[in-house]
Amino acid sequence: MNVMLRSRASRWPQRLLRATLTLVAVAFMLAFLLLPLAVVFAEALAEGVQALLSSLARYEALSSIRLTLIVAAIVVPLNIVFGVAASWAMTRFEFRGKALLGALIDLPFSVSPVIAGLIYVLLFGAQGWFGPWLAAHDIRIIFAVPGLVLASVFVTLPFVARELIPLMQAQGSEDEEAARVLGANGLQMFFRVTLPNIRWALLYGVLLCNARAMGEFGAVSVVSGHIRGLTTTMPLEVEMRYNEFDYTGAFAVASLLALLALLTLAIKTLLEWRYGDDLAAHAPGGR
Amino acid sequence: MTLELSHLTRRFTDYPALDDVSLEIPPGEFLALLGPSGSGKTTLLRILAGLDYPDSGSVRQEGRDLLALDARRRKVGLVFQHYALFRHLTVADNVAFGLRVRPWRTRPKRADIAARVERLLQRVQLDGLGKRYPAQLSGGQRQRVALARALAVEPDLLLLDEPFGALDAQVRVSLRRWLRELHDDLGLTTVFVTHDQEEALELADRVAVMNRGRIEQVGAPETIYHDPATPFVCEFIGKANKIHLQRAGRAMAAAEWNFGEAPWGTEVKRALAYVRPEQLELCASSAGPGWPTQVRHIYLAGSVAHLELDAPTLGQRLEAQVASEDLARLGLRAGMDLRVGPRRAIVFPSGDSPCTAAASKARWLWQHEAGADPAARLRAIPLDRKS
Numbered sequence A: 001m002n003v004m005l006r007s008r009a010s011r012w013p014q015r016l017l018r019a020t021l022t023l024v025a026v027a028f029m030l031a032f033l034l035l036p037l038a039v040v041f042a043e044a045l046a047e048g049v050q051a052l053l054s055s056l057a058r059y060e061a062l063s064s065i066r067l068t069l070i071v072a073a074i075v076v077p078l079n080i081v082f083g084v085a086a087s088w089a090m091t092r093f094e095f096r097g098k099a100l101l102g103a104l105i106d107l108p109f110s111v112s113p114v115i116a117g118l119i120y121v122l123l124f125g126a127q128g129w130f131g132p133w134l135a136a137h138d139i140r141i142i143f144a145v146p147g148l149v150l151a152s153v154f155v156t157l158p159f160v161a162r163e164l165i166p167l168m169q170a171q172g173s174e175d176e177e178a179a180r181v182l183g184a185n186g187l188q189m190f191f192r193v194t195l196p197n198i199r200w201a202l203l204y205g206v207l208l209c210n211a212r213a214m215g216e217f218g219a220v221s222v223v224s225g226h227i228r229g230l231t232t233t234m235p236l237e238v239e240m241r242y243n244e245f246d247y248t249g250a251f252a253v254a255s256l257l258a259l260l261a262l263l264t265l266a267i268k269t270l271l272e273w274r275y276g277d278d279l280a281a282h283a284p285g286g287r
Numbered sequence B: 001m002t003l004e005l006s007h008l009t010r011r012f013t014d015y016p017a018l019d020d021v022s023l024e025i026p027p028g029e030f031l032a033l034l035g036p037s038g039s040g041k042t043t044l045l046r047i048l049a050g051l052d053y054p055d056s057g058s059v060r061q062e063g064r065d066l067l068a069l070d071a072r073r074r075k076v077g078l079v080f081q082h083y084a085l086f087r088h089l090t091v092a093d094n095v096a097f098g099l100r101v102r103p104w105r106t107r108p109k110r111a112d113i114a115a116r117v118e119r120l121l122q123r124v125q126l127d128g129l130g131k132r133y134p135a136q137l138s139g140g141q142r143q144r145v146a147l148a149r150a151l152a153v154e155p156d157l158l159l160l161d162e163p164f165g166a167l168d169a170q171v172r173v174s175l176r177r178w179l180r181e182l183h184d185d186l187g188l189t190t191v192f193v194t195h196d197q198e199e200a201l202e203l204a205d206r207v208a209v210m211n212r213g214r215i216e217q218v219g220a221p222e223t224i225y226h227d228p229a230t231p232f233v234c235e236f237i238g239k240a241n242k243i244h245l246q247r248a249g250r251a252m253a254a255a256e257w258n259f260g261e262a263p264w265g266t267e268v269k270r271a272l273a274y275v276r277p278e279q280l281e282l283c284a285s286s287a288g289p290g291w292p293t294q295v296r297h298i299y300l301a302g303s304v305a306h307l308e309l310d311a312p313t314l315g316q317r318l319e320a321q322v323a324s325e326d327l328a329r330l331g332l333r334a335g336m337d338l339r340v341g342p343r344r345a346i347v348f349p350s351g352d353s354p355c356t357a358a359a360s361k362a363r364w365l366w367q368h369e370a371g372a373d374p375a376a377r378l379r380a381i382p383l384d385r386k387s
Helices: A002-044 A048-056 A059-092 A098-110 A113-124 A131-136 A145-156 A158-171 A174-181 A186-215 A218-224 A234-243 A247-279 B041-049 B091-100 B110-123 B139-152 B169-186 B197-203 B221-226 B231-236 B324-329 B356-361
Strands: B003-011 B016-025 B030-034 B056-061 B076-079 B157-161 B189-194 B206-211 B214-219 B241-248 B251-254 B257-261 B270-275 B280-283 B291-301 B304-311 B316-323 B337-342 B344-349 B364-367
Touching: A002 A247, A048 A059, A048 A247, A059 A098, A059 A145, A059 A158, A059 A186, A059 A234, A059 A247, A098 A145, A098 A158, A113 A145, A113 A218, A145 A186, A145 A218, A158 A186, A174 A186, A174 B076, A186 A247, A218 A234, A234 A247, B003 B041, B016 B041, B016 B056, B016 B214, B030 B041, B030 B197, B041 B076, B041 B157, B041 B189, B076 B139, B091 B110, B091 B139, B110 B139, B139 B169, B169 B197, B189 B197, B197 B221, B206 B221, B206 B231, B214 B221, B214 B231, B231 B270, B241 B316, B280 B316, B291 B316, B291 B324, B304 B324, B304 B337, B316 B324
Parallel strands: B030 B189, B030 B206, B076 B157, B157 B189
Antiparallel strands: B003 B016, B003 B056, B206 B214, B241 B251, B241 B270, B251 B257, B270 B344, B280 B337, B291 B304, B291 B337, B304 B316, B344 B364
């Protein structure tokens, strides 16, 4: 009886605390996440749907969308290959320098993207180490698509690997050993056992990698050179339009990026809801 | 199809997992590798499966070098402790896996695969569950799926790694009896790893007791239990009282009990005798031969009773065992004074450097001469393991 009374007495302050905390969290969400998102769409639609569409239909806008898609289409597969290979190596083998490899995979998370971009300028730019050689052979990397791809690869490098390593570590290699003893060759083992085991985590990593590749600004900005219609991706196009006081145009492209973010969020939530157990609740850490 | 393992050695970075292991496994045998964790039994199994390789030594089957074959060509069925079922495949697809990954020339037709899977599922008493996913099955059912999957490729050798380790006690006992019957039906050479001595002694034709990467003893379960070859086997299998002997004149003795002259001569000063609880004879009179003891506790464990005895002259505790029906008949109770003597003991010389190999050669099977006992002695009924 005594216990019941006490628990009832303590219930009121507890409820108050819970309500306050919830309110604070929701207020923050509204002010810092939902409000800007709403502003983006409101500004984009400020002059009507017609203006938005025609602004998106302009040559530079279409070219920036195309370039963003091209970069993502190159970066994401590269990331899948690297991510799967790195996680396989990290979880299935013992070798010297394994800890170093793990640290290197995380490096892009700790390096400022601008510096990543600068490194490539330093290496491949006109005054860079390989600059003269590249110029002599007429190969353009900086201020061209290859530079954009390199910078995006660097920035997105950890996404797939960080998603897969904890999962593959937890799953162990028994399934693969079972497949081998049952007579599967390497490819059969990978496609029939390993890949199905990691598919949802892989998809999750790809999703995050894709969102980052399409939205990356800093590293890409340094190596792009801002050549309209040639080397501007969507985030760069937003910045350029904004600097030119074309607010509707800037927010129009920005709203596309925001839509991409919402779509990513939706698919991510769906994945977590549907396959939460397989994902082992490991988000890529350290940013 | 005898499997010959000779001089297998496998070192991990800091300790030897296998240390010069040689073993012959005749066809159709059900062999248990028994040992504590870290004794090398799983390493040995993985080498047979082709998932690990020895640093030296060979595995031959009818003159064929098995180590030269990749795991996928060994025709070995392996069942993992945690089943390792493919969770994204149904039970039927799991069982069919080994057939479906074959190159198309040797791959059975789709209908043949389906028929064989159906037969196997019947065989392991899981017919009708083919469309389920592993997550929808109980532990015992999963283990049987793993077994069916291993049998589907028609292996020459079946390997089981702690097959019942993850199951609860009742399922474990019924599943292992079932596995023994299955083995008798199939006649497949089977090697299984376990740390559970009861399991090994009950199931296997022969048991190989392993310790620190070495095989201590290989033999029939009865031999392992009644005639252990090394001190480790004495201590690891069943219970045994460890009694220290000293040389007294030409004979070896422990307090009041004289064991007589040892077969290894007189240079050995100390020895260790192992006496099973059921080999201790109890005598109610306080004047008879044997060590004077006092009953500390009586633990009734179903059909048998364990007696914990204080033996002050030995400076240790002894454990004896009587059938629980005899407990009342003999009037045994805590606090009672008893005289206790061994009926049978296995004695090893204990030098300063105990060497198992030398000790096993110097083993002394000591037996008390029958007929010399006074009539007053109470006979503790030995527990027959098999009944």
